[in-house]
Amino acid sequence: MSPRVLVAYYSATGSVHRLAEAVAEGAGSAGAEVRLRRVAEHAPAEAIASNPAWTEHRRETDSAIGVATLDDLEWADGYAFGTPTRYGAPAAQLKQFIDSASSLWHEGKLADKPVTAFVSSAERHGGQESTILSLNNVFYHWGSVIVPLGYTDDVVYAAGGNPYGTSWPAGFPSTMPDEVTLSCARYQGERLAKFAALLASARVAMSGAAADGPGGQS
Structure with missing residues (x-):
């Protein structure tokens, strides 16, 4: 059974969007069925119009990328969340989507699933690590299995050495992530x-054992 992975993100000018595409590509190459979704935009139209890069990114992605829904969260075996930093915390747009998932949380439908996060900020020390840690506070409550990068591959060192998750110092004006x-x-x-596949199989096995009952009969 192929694991199902949701890559949900918010991006204003495109750098997090490009990271999200790469995360989705990686999950797909590992055999996952992937849904790439942007969260809904809530910024006022005048704020978007004041930034040409923001306006252009909206034009390019509004029809090309679907908006994340609670059905996507329930569907997935694993989650990757991407966001720009906002004063060391996630963007309000992503946080609002996460906050809307309380019904799934109460039903236990978010528990025991792996989750990872990735970020972009103008500067390398612009709150990248604290933003991921802030998101992790949510995932503790969900009962998620947090999957950091760690120092598990040389590419982590080459990309800046952030063990929490992929992070891109985009600069100002914003630039796209390098290769x-x-x-x-x-x-x-x-x-x-890989973790989504392992944990999904374990959940299936556990549910089967529970159905069989103590006597081993179904």
């Missing part, structure tokens, strides 16, 4: 897919 960083993001997607 080394995209390779790290693909590796992160592959790593997530």
Whole structure:
């Protein structure tokens, strides 16, 4: 059975979008069925219009990438969340989507699934690690299995050495991730897919054992 991976992200000018594509590519190369989804935009139209790069990215992706839904969360065996940093925390758009998942959380439908995160900021020390740690606080409550990059492959060192997750210092004006960083993001997607497959199989086995009951009869 192929694991199902949701890559959900928010991106204003495109750098996180490109990371998300690379994470999805990596998960797919590891055999996962992948849904790439952007979360809904809530910024006012005048704010978007004031930034040509933001306007252009909206134009390019609004019809090309579907909007993440709670059905996507329930469907997936594993999650990758991407966001720009906002004062060391996730973008409000991504956080609002996560906050909307309380019904799934109450039903236990988010538990025991692997999750990983990736980020972009203007500067390398612009809150990249704290943003991922902030997201992890949510995943502790979900009962997720957090899958960091660690120092598990040389590409992590080459891409800046962030063991928490792939991160890109985009600068100002924002630039797109370089190939080394995209390779790290693909590796992160592959790593997530492998854990998603293992944990999905374990959940199936556990549910089967529960159905059989103590006497081994179904």
